[in-house]
Amino acid sequence: MKGKELLKDYVTAHIPGYLLAVLLIVVANVVQSALPLVLGRFTDDLQTGVLSYDSVLHFALLLLGIGVSYGVLFGFGQYQVMRLGRRFEFEVRQKLFGKFSTLSEHFFSKQGTGKLLSYVTNDVQSVRESISNGVTQTTNAVVLLLSCIVMMMIGDIPLSLILICISPLVFIPLIVVRIGPQVRERSMHVQESLAGMTESAEEQFGGIRVTKTFGTEKIAENRFGEKVDRIRSTQLFLVRLSSLFQAAIPFLGALSLVLALLVGGTQTLSGNITLGSFVSLTLYMRIIVGPLQQIGNVINMMQRSGASLERVNRLMNEEPDVQDEADARTLDRPEEIRFEHLTFNYPGSREPALKDINLTLSPGKTIGIVGRTGSGKTTLVKLLLRIYEPPRGSLFFGATDIRDLSLESLRSRLAYVPQDGFLFSTTIRDNIAFSDREAPMEKVETGAKRAMIYDNISRFPEGFDTRLGERGVTLSGGQRQRTSLARGLTKKAQVLILDDSMSAVDSVTETGILDNLVRERRSKTTIIISHRISAVKHADEIVVLSEGRIVQSGTHEELLRREGAYAMLHRLQEEGLHHDELE
Numbered sequence: 001m002k003g004k005e006l007l008k009d010y011v012t013a014h015i016p017g018y019l020l021a022v023l024l025i026v027v028a029n030v031v032q033s034a035l036p037l038v039l040g041r042f043t044d045d046l047q048t049g050v051l052s053y054d055s056v057l058h059f060a061l062l063l064l065g066i067g068v069s070y071g072v073l074f075g076f077g078q079y080q081v082m083r084l085g086r087r088f089e090f091e092v093r094q095k096l097f098g099k100f101s102t103l104s105e106h107f108f109s110k111q112g113t114g115k116l117l118s119y120v121t122n123d124v125q126s127v128r129e130s131i132s133n134g135v136t137q138t139t140n141a142v143v144l145l146l147s148c149i150v151m152m153m154i155g156d157i158p159l160s161l162i163l164i165c166i167s168p169l170v171f172i173p174l175i176v177v178r179i180g181p182q183v184r185e186r187s188m189h190v191q192e193s194l195a196g197m198t199e200s201a202e203e204q205f206g207g208i209r210v211t212k213t214f215g216t217e218k219i220a221e222n223r224f225g226e227k228v229d230r231i232r233s234t235q236l237f238l239v240r241l242s243s244l245f246q247a248a249i250p251f252l253g254a255l256s257l258v259l260a261l262l263v264g265g266t267q268t269l270s271g272n273i274t275l276g277s278f279v280s281l282t283l284y285m286r287i288i289v290g291p292l293q294q295i296g297n298v299i300n301m302m303q304r305s306g307a308s309l310e311r312v313n314r315l316m317n318e319e320p321d322v323q324d325e326a327d328a329r330t331l332d333r334p335e336e337i338r339f340e341h342l343t344f345n346y347p348g349s350r351e352p353a354l355k356d357i358n359l360t361l362s363p364g365k366t367i368g369i370v371g372r373t374g375s376g377k378t379t380l381v382k383l384l385l386r387i388y389e390p391p392r393g394s395l396f397f398g399a400t401d402i403r404d405l406s407l408e409s410l411r412s413r414l415a416y417v418p419q420d421g422f423l424f425s426t427t428i429r430d431n432i433a434f435s436d437r438e439a440p441m442e443k444v445e446t447g448a449k450r451a452m453i454y455d456n457i458s459r460f461p462e463g464f465d466t467r468l469g470e471r472g473v474t475l476s477g478g479q480r481q482r483t484s485l486a487r488g489l490t491k492k493a494q495v496l497i498l499d500d501s502m503s504a505v506d507s508v509t510e511t512g513i514l515d516n517l518v519r520e521r522r523s524k525t526t527i528i529i530s531h532r533i534s535a536v537k538h539a540d541e542i543v544v545l546s547e548g549r550i551v552q553s554g555t556h557e558e559l560l561r562r563e564g565a566y567a568m569l570h571r572l573q574e575e576g577l578h579h580d581e582l583e
C-alpha cells in the first residue's frame, strides 16, 4: 500500500487555489519592480527640463497606482496562501487526532505525551508555515529579483554594471543559510536554559522545607547559581552571533551601493548611462536585498520543516498494532470466556508477563484475582480487552478466537474500571454517562448509588452538574475512584472488570459496593482484581497469580484450607486488621 504524503496530497487537491495565489503574487511583484524605473524616468525628465506640472501629477498618480495595485494583488495572494495553510493545519491536526485514536496503548507508552503533543502542535505548525511562507516568499523573491533585472535592462542599464553591483549581495543568501540556523539553535538553547532555571527555582521553592530541615541551603544556592551561569554564557554567545548576522546584511547592502556609486557614478559622468538610470540602479540595489534574504530564509525553513513533515507523514502511516481482521465477527450473546495455555510477552520484553494461563469465566459467575504487584493481573485484563493482542489460539469467547471478534463489539460488552480511572474536565454526570451520553438521569443516579458515591455528589451545590478538573472541584482519591466505578457500573456490560478499583475506599463502603454488585450482576460475569482478600472472598472462584502463573485456584474456603499463598495473604491481612484494632 502506498504511504500517505500529507503535503503532496493536500497541495495537489488545492492546485487551483495555489496557482491563483502564485499568479497574484507574480503580478504584484512585476508591478512593484516598475517603481524605480518610473523614478528614473522622472529624474531624466526633471534633468532634461521636459517635466511640466501636469506630468509631475502624472508620475505621482502612476506611483500611487503601482503602490495600490501591489498592495491589493499581494494582499489577496498572501491571504489565499495563508487561508490554504490554515486549512492544511486544521485538516492535518484532525487527521492526526483521528489516527491517534486508532493506535494502541503500546504506541502511546513508547512515544510519551510530550512527543505526541509536539507532533500535533509544533510539527504541523512548522509544515504549515513552510508551505505558506515558502509559496509567498519563493514566488516573491524569484519574481522580484528577475523582474528587477529585466526592468534595469529595460531602463538601459548595462548588464555588466548590474552584475558588478549585485555581486556583494549574492553572499546574502549564503550568510542567511549559514548563520541563520545557528542563531535559531542558540536561541533555542537560551530558551531551554531559561526553562531549566525556572524549573530549578520551582523545585527549590517546592522543596524548601526539606532543604531547611536538612540545612542544605548552600547546596540549593550553588545548584541554582550553576543554572544562571549557563544562561549567561549561552546568551552571550547568542548576542555575538546575532549581532554578526544583523550587521553582515546591511554591510553587504552598503557595499553594493558603494560599487553602484563608483562604477555607476563614473558611467553617468562619462555619459554611458543617464542620471535617471543611475537613480533607478541604486534603488534596485536596495530592493534586491529583500528577495535575496528571503531566498536564504526559505532554504532554512524548508530544511527545518522537512524533518517535521517526515515525522508527521510517518505517524500518519503508522499501522495500529491491534485492529479488526477483514472478516471480524460480532459478539451477539453472552459467551464463556476461556484462556487456553496463554503465554504472553510484552513487545520487546524477553520475560513473559503471563505463562501458561488456563482459566474459564462463565456467564453469571464472579471471579477474583489476587497476586503481588507485578504478578500479571492487569496484563490478563489488557489481553481480554485486546489493548494488547493475545497470541492466536489462546483466548476464546465461546468457540470464537478473540482475535476474530470486532474490537467495537468486544469492547462494548466489557466494562473496565482501573485503579486510577481518569476523569475528564466535564460534569460528573458526563463522566458517569461516558459510554452513553444520552443515558437518562435515573440510570446515572443508579450507577452512582451502586458505587456508593451518590450521597457525596448530592452534597455538592450543583450535584451531578458539578464540573471536575482544573476549573472545577477536585475530588478526593476515594471519590474519584467511586465516580469511575459508577461509570463502569452504568455501562451495564456483560463482563465487568474491577482492577483494584476499590483500593481507596474504606472497608465498610467496599462491603456495600460488593453487596450491590452481587445483587445486580446475577446473570453477568464479574472479574474483581484486588490486593485485599475482603474484595474477592465472595467470588465463585479465586485465582492467585504469581510471577505470571496461576499458582492456586478455588473458592475462599477451599483456598484457606490449603497451605499456600492465599492462606498466607489472608493471615497477614487478618493480623494487619488485628494490629489496627489494637492501636
Ligand SMILES: Nc1ncnc2c1ncn2[C@@H]1O[C@H](COP(=O)(O)OP(=O)(O)OP(=O)(O)O)[C@@H](O)[C@H]1O
Pocket (backbone or CB within 6 Å): 109, 346, 347, 349, 353, 371, 372, 373, 374, 375, 376, 377, 378, 379, 380
Ligand atoms: N506496557 C508494558 N510493557 C512491558 N512490560 C510491562 C508493561 N506493563 C506491565 N509490564 C510488566 O508485566 C508484568 C506484569 O504487570 P501487571 O501490570 O500485569 O501486574 P499487576 O499484577 O497488575 O501489578 P499491580 O498489582 O501492581 O497492578 C510486570 O513485570 C510489569 O513490569
